[in-house]
Amino acid sequence: MLFDNPQRIIPQWIISLRIIYKIMIAKEVGIAMKTVGAGLGRSKNHTGLLKKIKDSDRIQCYLLIALPLIGFFVFTLYPILWSAVKSFYYYDLVPSNTRFVGLKNFITLFTNGEDYWKAWLFTFKYMFIKLPIEIPLALILAVFLSKNLKLSGFFRNMYYLPCVISMAIIGIIFANIFDPFGIVNAWLLKLNVITEPIDWFGDTNKALFVLVLGGIWSSFGTNVVYFTAALSNVPKDLYEAAEIDGAGVFRKFFSVTVPMISNVFQTILLLAINGTLRTGEYIIVMTNGAPAGTTLTAEAYVMKSFLPGFSTGTPDLGYGCALSVISSIICAGIGLLYLRASRKMTELY
Secondary structure, eight states: OOOOOOOOOOOOHHHHHHHHHHHHHHHHHHHHHHHHTTTTOOHHHHHHHHHHHHHHHHHHHHHHHHHHHHIIIIIHHHHHHHHHTTTEEESSSSSGOOOETTTTHHHHHHOHHHHHHHHHHHHHHHHHHHHHHHHHHHHOOOOOOOOOOOHHHHHHHOOOOOOOGGGHHHHHHHHTSSSSTHHHHHHHHHSOSSSOOTTTTTSSSHHHHHHHHHHHHHHHHHHHHHHHHTTTSOHHHHHHHHHHTTOOHHHHIIIIIIIHHHHHHHHHHHHHHHHHTTOOOHHHHHHHTTTTTTTTTTTHHHHHHHSSSSSSSSSOHHHHHHHHHHHHHHHHHHHHHHHHHHHGGGOOO
């Protein structure tokens, strides 16, 4: 798929090296200043040393941004351009069969691509059920964790733990938990809640319930961390002033907390929407579209139908690239519409 991940986080070890380097530079500058002050060096030597330090600092900056830039060009920009070009070709991995077909792939998509558009409908259904639960839950937990309660650090780490697990692994975990002979059915039978095992993936609504549950568990920890960071920047004076005016818990939350974090809230929701629309391998591993392909998201549909290793037969990668191009345009359009519709969120404070 042609979706770029907007979450670019600088590794902690690079930041640590940067700090150590700055300390070393500061020591060199300090020694140079002492040398000049003692009359052992003149302005010419001092200027040369500072110029050398400045040049080395500039080189280090270039080296730090070189790796992300190389990764962007090799693993993001090049695949996007390659897919955009191949979307105008018939391409089945056999060079001799490759031929230019123009807009045929796009015409076929809009005239005979019912399964693809059904996958988009399920994607929206999945998103509209998942996010209204995930985002408020993350915000509420962040509010409690920001109060410096006992074991708040432990719970913060536990909530974030699922976020470092691969989505494919999470899919395997939940597929086994909700297997007809899995732990959920075993406990329900033991408690006499049911009389026979439930086939969770034999019905679209039951499968959707499991998918939403696993999706929330896997991603809400990241939003908890984001909200916790945003809440830490809210001045305590505002809460004290609200208490003096007689504001209760809910009044302070909606009149102080929400407006103060509105900018961050807008970004968090944008990232959540983008991440949900890009759900793919998680669906493939857990349900593989069962029952009868009704639980395939748009990205999962493209992966299952046109990605070598997942698809059956000889896939037309050119048509798959056309689907990816359209999916990218749809996601970009949804992001732009959301930003336009949520402009007032930045004006709450």
